[in-house]
Amino acid sequence: MNSNIWLLSFADSVAIATTLILAALGALFTERAGVLNLGIEGMLLTSAITSFLVADSTGSVWAGLLLGIILGAVLAAIHALLTVVLRANQIVSGLALVIFGTGLANFLGKPAEGKTIKTTIEPMSFGPLSDIPGIGPVVFGQDIITYVALAIAVLASWFLFRTRAGLEVRATGDDPATVDAQGLSVATIRIRYTLLGGALVGFGGAFHMLGQSAAWHLEATTNGVGWIALSLVVFAGWRPIRLIFGAILFGFTLQLPFTLQAEQITFIPSALMPMLPYLATLIALIALSRPSSRNILGAPKALGIPFVRDER
Amino acid sequence: MSNTSHEVASGPYHSGGAAPSALSAHSVSKRFPGVLANDSVDFDIQPGEVHTLLGENGAGKSTLAAMLCGLYQPDSGYIARNGQRVALSSPRAGLQHGIAMVHQHFRLVDRFTVAENVILGSRNLSFVLDRRSINERVSEVAESYGLPIDPTATVGDLSVGQRQRVEIVKALYQGAEILLLDEPTAVLVPAEVEKLFENVHAMTQAGKSIVFISHKLGEVVEISDRVTVLRGGKVTGHVSGRGATDTKDLARLMVGRDINLGTQRASHPTGHEVLQIRDLSLNVNGVNVLSNISFNVHEGEMVGIAGVAGNGQKELADTIAGLLSPTSGSISIGGATATDRGPIHARELGLAYVPEDRLGMGLVPSMSILDNLLLTRDRHIVVDRASVRPEATRLIEQFEIKANGPDHLARKLSGGNAQKVLLARELSGGRTATKLLVVCSPTRGLDVGAIETVRRLLDDARSAGQAILLISEDLDEIMSLADRILVLYRGSIAHETPGETAQIATVGAAMAGLTTGVNG
Numbered sequence: 001m002n003s004n005i006w007l008l009s010f011a012d013s014v015a016i017a018t019t020l021i022l023a024a025l026g027a028l029f030t031e032r033a034g035v036l037n038l039g040i041e042g043m044l045l046t047s048a049i050t051s052f053l054v055a056d057s058t059g060s061v062w063a064g065l066l067l068g069i070i071l072g073a074v075l076a077a078i079h080a081l082l083t084v085v086l087r088a089n090q091i092v093s094g095l096a097l098v099i100f101g102t103g104l105a106n107f108l109g110k111p112a113e114g115k116t117i118k119t120t121i122e123p124m125s126f127g128p129l130s131d132i133p134g135i136g137p138v139v140f141g142q143d144i145i146t147y148v149a150l151a152i153a154v155l156a157s158w159f160l161f162r163t164r165a166g167l168e169v170r171a172t173g174d175d176p177a178t179v180d181a182q183g184l185s186v187a188t189i190r191i192r193y194t195l196l197g198g199a200l201v202g203f204g205g206a207f208h209m210l211g212q213s214a215a216w217h218l219e220a221t222t223n224g225v226g227w228i229a230l231s232l233v234v235f236a237g238w239r240p241i242r243l244i245f246g247a248i249l250f251g252f253t254l255q256l257p258f259t260l261q262a263e264q265i266t267f268i269p270s271a272l273m274p275m276l277p278y279l280a281t282l283i284a285l286i287a288l289s290r291p292s293s294r295n296i297l298g299a300p301k302a303l304g305i306p307f308v309r310d311e312r
Numbered sequence: 313m314s315n316t317s318h319e320v321a322s323g324p325y326h327s328g329g330a331a332p333s334a335l336s337a338h339s340v341s342k343r344f345p346g347v348l349a350n351d352s353v354d355f356d357i358q359p360g361e362v363h364t365l366l367g368e369n370g371a372g373k374s375t376l377a378a379m380l381c382g383l384y385q386p387d388s389g390y391i392a393r394n395g396q397r398v399a400l401s402s403p404r405a406g407l408q409h410g411i412a413m414v415h416q417h418f419r420l421v422d423r424f425t426v427a428e429n430v431i432l433g434s435r436n437l438s439f440v441l442d443r444r445s446i447n448e449r450v451s452e453v454a455e456s457y458g459l460p461i462d463p464t465a466t467v468g469d470l471s472v473g474q475r476q477r478v479e480i481v482k483a484l485y486q487g488a489e490i491l492l493l494d495e496p497t498a499v500l501v502p503a504e505v506e507k508l509f510e511n512v513h514a515m516t517q518a519g520k521s522i523v524f525i526s527h528k529l530g531e532v533v534e535i536s537d538r539v540t541v542l543r544g545g546k547v548t549g550h551v552s553g554r555g556a557t558d559t560k561d562l563a564r565l566m567v568g569r570d571i572n573l574g575t576q577r578a579s580h581p582t583g584h585e586v587l588q589i590r591d592l593s594l595n596v597n598g599v600n601v602l603s604n605i606s607f608n609v610h611e612g613e614m615v616g617i618a619g620v621a622g623n624g625q626k627e628l629a630d631t632i633a634g635l636l637s638p639t640s641g642s643i644s645i646g647g648a649t650a651t652d653r654g655p656i657h658a659r660e661l662g663l664a665y666v667p668e669d670r671l672g673m674g675l676v677p678s679m680s681i682l683d684n685l686l687l688t689r690d691r692h693i694v695v696d697r698a699s700v701r702p703e704a705t706r707l708i709e710q711f712e713i714k715a716n717g718p719d720h721l722a723r724k725l726s727g728g729n730a731q732k733v734l735l736a737r738e739l740s741g742g743r744t745a746t747k748l749l750v751v752c753s754p755t756r757g758l759d760v761g762a763i764e765t766v767r768r769l770l771d772d773a774r775s776a777g778q779a780i781l782l783i784s785e786d787l788d789e790i791m792s793l794a795d796r797i798l799v800l801y802r803g804s805i806a807h808e809t810p811g812e813t814a815q816i817a818t819v820g821a822a823m824a825g826l827t828t829g830v831n832g
Contacts, residue, residue, distance in 0.1 A: 163440050164431075171421045171432055178419040182433025183404030301422075 009259035010252065011142070015212055017244075017251035018146040019044075021153055022204030023229035024236070024243050026072070030197030032160065032238060033190045034173040035083060036288075036304040038094025040201050041226025042101020043075045045218070047205030049109040052117055052216050055209075061119050065145075065206045072202015073195050075101055080194040084187050087306035098226075105218060112216045121145060121211040145207045152200070156240040169193055173300030176307040186307045204229070228254075228277045231284030237298040250277045332395025334359045334521045335380060335411060335490050340389030342375050349375040351545040352389065357490065357521045362512060364524040364532045366566055367542035373525050376542070377492045380523065381413040382406030412483035413492040418475050422468035426450065429467055430482045454481045458514040473504030480511065484520075491515065492523040497531055509535055527620070528824040529562050541565040563820050576771045577811060578795045583611030585647075586662075586748050586779035587632070592641035594627055594803075601627045602803045605641070609748065614770070614780040616794025616811065618787055620823055624803040625783045626668065629752050632781070633665040634658035646747050659688070662747030664738035666754060670727075674734045677723030681708065681715055684722050685737050707736040712765060731755075731766055739773050749773060752783045767793060787823070791816060801825050 023040055030037045047068035055064025079097055082088040121143045160166040168189060172179045176186040205222070213221050228250055236243035256273040260266075287293040294303070336356035342349045350372045357363040365373040378384040380391060382400030390397050393409045400406045403413065420429050427450045431437060437446075447463040454461045459477050467475060476496060483491055493512075497505045512522055512535060526532050532539055533554070541549040541562065549565040587609040594602040602624045609615045619625055630636045632643055634655040642651045645661040658665075667673040675684050682697055682704045689700055704718035711732045715725060722730060731754060739746060754770065755763040770793065774780055784790050790797055790811075797814050799807035799822040807822030809815075 164434075164437055165439065167424075167428060167432060167441065171424065174423055175419075175421045178421055178432070181403060181415070181419040183402055183407070184433055 005259060005262050009255060009262075012255050012258075013248055013251035014142055014146060015251070016254050017247035018142075018149045019204045019208040019212065019225055020229055020232060020247040020250055021149045021244060022145075022207060023201050023226060024232040024247060025149075025153055025156055025240060026197040026200030026202075026204065027230055027233045028197070028236070028238055028240060028243065029156070029169070029193045029200065030076070031233060031303055032169050032173045032300055033193035034176060034300055034302040034305065034307070035080070035190050035194050035197075036090045036094060037076065037079050037097070037194065037197065038091060038230065039075065039079055039097025039101060039226075040229055041222060041224065042098040042105075043072050043198060043201045044101075044205035044208065044222045044226045045105035046075060046101045046108075047072045047202040048209035048213075048221055049105045049112065049216060049218075051206035051209045052112055053108065055119055056112070056115075056117055059119055061121050061210045064210055065203070068206025068209070069199050069202040072205060073199040076194050076198020076201070079198070080191045083306060084190045084194065087308065090304045090306070102218075109216055109218055114215065114217060116215040117210065119210075120214050121207070143211050145211055149207075150244060153240045153244050160240070170300070173302055176302050177309075180307070180309060190307075201226075201229075224278060224281075227281045231277070231281035234284035234288060234297055234299070235280065238300065250280070253277055331358075333357060333392070334361075334394060335523075336392045336395075337376065337380060337386075338389050338392065340376070340379055340386035340391065342372075342379060342384060343387055344375075348545050350379070350386070353542070353545070353547055355380070355540055355547075357523055359489075359521055360516045360519050361537045362516060362522045362524055362535055364526060364536040364539045365542060366526060366529075366532055366539050366562060368527055368566060371527075371542040371566070372545040373542050374494060375545075377413065377494060377523060377525055380406075380490075381411050381492050383413070407486055407488065410487055410489035411492070412486060412488035412490070413494060414476065414479045414483060414496060416495045418479055420467050420475055420478060422466075424467055425463065426461055426465050426467060426470075426478050426481075427463035429478055430463070430485050434486065450481065450485060453485045457481075457484060457511065457518060459484075459511055471504075473507060476504075476508065477511070480515075484515075488520070490521040490523065492525065494525045495527075496524070497526065497528060505531065527566070529566075529820055530824050530826040532562065563816055576767065576793055578612055578614065578774055582613040582795070583777065585610055586645065587781065588642075588644045589632070590642045592628075592631065592643065593639045594624075594631055594636060595639040596627070600803055602631070602638070605803075605805055607798060607805065607808075609779040609781050611747075611779055612774055612777045613795050614774050614782055614793055616790035616797045617781065617783040617800050618790045618797055618819055618823055619785070619800035621785050623800045625785075625800055626752070627803075628800065629665070629667065629750050629781075629783055632658070632750055633663060633667075660744055662741075662744050664741070664746040664749045666731075666734050666738050666749070666751040668752040668756070670730055670734050671723065675722045675730060678721065680719045680721055681713070681725075681733055682718035684733060685718075688737055688743070690743055703740070707740060711736040711769065728763075728765070732769070735766065735769050739769065739778070746773075746778055748779045748781070750781045750783070753785060754782070755784075755786065755789060787816065787819065791819070799823055 023044060027037065027040055050071045051064035051068035054067040055061045075097060079093055082093040083090045160170060168179065168184060172186055172189045179189070180186050208222060208225065232243060232246050232250060236246045253273050253276045257271070260268060287297060288299065333356035337353060339352040339354060340350055341352055353372070353376055355376060365376060367373040375384065379386050382403045382405045385401065391400055392398060398409055400409065406412070421432065427447045430450045431446055450463040459481055461474065461477055461481060467478060470478065480491065496508060516522060524535060537554060539551045539562065540547055541551065543566060551562065585608045590606050592602055592605040593600065605628065607615065617625055617628065627636060631638050634650060634653060634657060637652045642649065644650055645658060645663055648661050650658050650661055671677050682701060685704050686695060686697070686700055701718055708715055708718065713729050713732045713736065715729060722733065725733060738749060751770065754766050770780060770782065782790060782794055791814055794811040797809050797811055797819060798805050799819060801822060802825070806825065807819065809819065
């Protein structure tokens with residue numbers, strides 16, 4: 001067994017995990033405020049193609065990243081308008097967003113289908129550190145966005161559990177009536193974190209395009225990562241730090257068939273491992289729909305429920 | 313405090329030179345669609361005083377309290393704080409004036425700690441929370457009023473009484489001088505009530521004012537310095553409290569016995585037992601909602617279940633109807649066992665059920681009167697409307713339902729007419745002739761004319777030999793209709809009396825949990 005291949009594949013897992021962390025953090029912030037946004041997959045696709053087109057035409061990956069982030073927030077704004085302001089069903093709106101985002105990405109990406117981008121995000125170099133055998137490429141060989149994503153996750157945890165604003169977000173997701181009784185605006189809080197969540201998802205989509213895929217294929221670019229991100233939030237119990245480990249685990253299983261192939265290991269069917277995250281996603285969505293399991297998993301109690309003030 | 317403003321208010325109890333009230337309402341009125349919830353109500357409270365708002369459900373006491381704390385704004389009249397007219401545009405504005413409401417349904421986040429709940433919404437804290445200093449501060453406030461509480465405990469793990477304490481500590485932490493306690497004892501066990509009253513005394517000693525909202529006569533007399541009685545949105549009396557008042561006087565002011573709604577009782581001897589309940593208990597999520605209930609209802613008899621909402625009435629009705637499975641005990645209808653056999657079996661034994669939620673549980677709002685009637689009629693694969701149409705037309709006439717005909721949609725009916733449709737369906741029998749009618753709050757929300765009709769229909773059904781179980785929070789209704797009255801208190805029968813000789817004070821006391829035991 002070639003340990004180098006395994007180390008390299010672990011480094012690749014971290015790269016895949018970066019997209020997952022960003023997208024799942026976006027979902028986590030949205031859901032912590034009580035809004036369920038199932039549209040992540042559509043938002044990722046739209047942000048990915050936007051970042052592709054912008055980076056391709058301007059030659060700047062940073063401009064691509066920025067536009068990707070903005071598009072994520074714009075699509076989230078549609079969801080916020082429908083579900084928070086107009087109190088539409090969050091599941092219906094989220095699914096509509098998947099369809100809309102996919103269609104939009106298809107439309108925008110027609111001319112780019114199959115093309116490869118020239119400018120991509122390069123891995124960072126920490127000089128000799130990156131050359132340390134074993135841990136070098138894993139810890140010091142990632143691109144900057146990976147480090148940024150990890151920093152955001154740690155910051156998110158601190159924000160949610162150590163600050164006044166974080167307390168208010170969590171309260172809004174659990175018990176909006178109590179927040180309302182304190183004279184805080186449930187709608188403002190929900191819209192704010194739905195948009196923040198959208199921006200993070202957009203960030204994830206843009207990174208996925210510019211840092212990982214490099215080639216645009218509507219069918220293959222995101223490949224259901226948005227759905228996996230949703231299940232990741234569930235399995236992480238809506239906690240950002242746990243989410244990091246979950247993302248790496250999911251990332252590892254997603255890229256495992258490539259490693260197995262390289263290692264010529266055939267006793268595990270190569271199609272089986274990458275199925276697992278999707279299976280996990282199915283289980284997570286079922287768990288989300290059952291009140292009893294939601295409670296055990298630690299879901300925000302008002303997740304998916306539009307807030308209407310109790311008037312006589 | 314000097315009276316400088318020309319808007320200085322003088323409370324209804326004192327004139328001229330006295331200090332202005334801590335908080336007062338001056339002929340405030342509030343109208344909701346279809347109901348005048350408050351009609352020129354005056355109210356005032358002094359520092360260090362407990363002033364109770366007493367009244368039945370819907371008497372307007374919660375509306376008045378909501379206006380006093382800024383949740384609602386009066387349509388006319390005004391609120392004054394320390395004699396100065398104030399506009400309380402929101403609960404937050406109320407809080408800025410030192411007025412806080414402790415709601416009957418606690419506004420607490422279960423997953424948060426006590427301290428997190430107390431500080432939620434506070435604006436005068438740094439962005440980054442220093443848990444230790446917050447915990448210390450919360451403990452400090454709590455202990456200064458003799459309300460010891462662990463700031464690090466998770467609220468979801470606390471008892472109801474402790475949660476209420478958290479709500480009170482929260483109000484005090486936010487600087488409340490006047491606390492409005494909305495039915496604070498409704499959810500408490502007796503020992504907790506005692507503790508609450510001690511806390512109330514500690515707070516009034518410290519100069520806080522307590523507006524106590526209740527319909528339980530016994531505790532009102534115990535805790536209040538003064539009592540204002542509301543009925544139908546109007547003040548019906550001001551009484552001084554602290555044992556100086558007879559609960560009978562309060563009951564009369566509250567219920568308004570001078571308005572007699574007409575007594576109707578069984579005119580003939582009752583027959584054999586139709587409903588038999590033996591040692592019925594129901595445990596929901598570890599709480600004993602019903603415990604060891606036994607009683608019978610005979611042919612041609614109406615048994616009334618009185619009690620304050622939430623003492624197990626709804627669960628009792630749903631259990632008899634087969635919608636809930638009892639934890640132990642047995643139910644039989646017409647001599648056949650109905651225990652845990654489901655709603656269809658109960659109906660086959662001759663049960664008819666008029667639930668409290670008439671458009672939610674009773675009727676399908678989007679269907680016509682005819683289709684609603686069909687729900688309990690014979691089921692075929694193809695709906696046979698033609699065969700039921702003549703009966704529907706006849707029932708509309710017989711029950712005086714104001715509708716365009718059998719195809720009139722249920723949701724387009726007024727509350728009274730919807731109730732009549734429901735009664736028509738249930739009383740006329742489905743596949744089985746109705747032997748037992750279980751009816752919950754049949755006249756709630758209806759106008760006087762409809763109330764009279766519904767009561768007459770129930771009386772007619774009794775005369776026709778049906779056994780009726782009337783479950784109602786409207787004590788008046790039970791007093792004037794039931795042949796036998798049972799009082800449900802915390803899931804047990806606290807009192808039983810024949811309707812003929814029932815005393816409102818005794819029944820009211822049992823409803824409030826002041827007496828237990830079965831006597832005539």
